[in-house]
Amino acid sequence: DYHAPFLTVQETFDFAANCRMGAKARKEEASPSDGDRDNDRTLSENLTIDGLDLAVCRDTYVGDANNRGVSGGQRRRVTVGEMMVGQNPVACADEISTGLDAAVTYDISCSIVKFAKAAGTTRLVSLLQPGPETFSLFDEVILLAEGNVIYAGPIDEVVDYFAGLGYRQPNTMDVADFLQSVATPDGKMMFVPEESPMDEHYSA
Numbered sequence: 001d002y003h004a005p006f007l008t009v010q011e012t013f014d015f016a017a018n019c020r021m022g023a024k025a026r027k028e029e030a031s032p033s034d035g036d037r038d039n040d041r042t043l044s045e046n047l048t049i050d051g052l053d054l055a056v057c058r059d060t061y062v063g064d065a066n067n068r069g070v071s072g073g074q075r076r077r078v079t080v081g082e083m084m085v086g087q088n089p090v091a092c093a094d095e096i097s098t099g100l101d102a103a104v105t106y107d108i109s110c111s112i113v114k115f116a117k118a119a120g121t122t123r124l125v126s127l128l129q130p131g132p133e134t135f136s137l138f139d140e141v142i143l144l145a146e147g148n149v150i151y152a153g154p155i156d157e158v159v160d161y162f163a164g165l166g167y168r169q170p171n172t173m174d175v176a177d178f179l180q181s182v183a184t185p186d187g188k189m190m191f192v193p194e195e196s197p198m199d200e201h202y203s204a
Helices: 009-021 032-051 072-084 102-119 155-164 175-182 185-190
Strands: 090-094 122-126 140-145 148-154
Touching: 009 032, 009 072, 032 072, 032 102, 072 090, 072 102, 102 122, 140 155, 148 155, 155 175, 175 185
Parallel strands: 090 122
Antiparallel strands: 140 148
């Protein structure tokens, strides 16, 4: 989370909007189209700040490790929000959960999903060991193993897909944990040869 520590949350979003959508036109030079663009920009900023629950610290310095500012969870929300300003058609968020507890990760992920659905945009999010509540927020999942895509599709079909390959989800394991284990050597313990078209687990 690298930010200018002495910019407020609002100023940080203003800067992000300037970079992505262009600076606001001066009144004496503004055309009707400039006014529409500025209104869209302001609306995008406000929706992002409100949606990420940053309104309470809108005028607080972002801060950093050496300068007091917003909390760590709020700073991560600022990082995510910067990328959401402008409603880009596609945005990628890598490991946004690192250093955050499950509740904050869920709140941020929920905001990302709501914005994406409302705006009709696409968000690709990688998460480190997401909880079942966070995992269930998403519509689709892409599962990688050793650089290869082993599943890409709807979340509600992924368990049946691997069941068809002979991998049975343990009753004591949620879907997210199952998917993180199935492509590793630990997946051998969930492999049932009699139910699989394969002879053995791929890493055996």
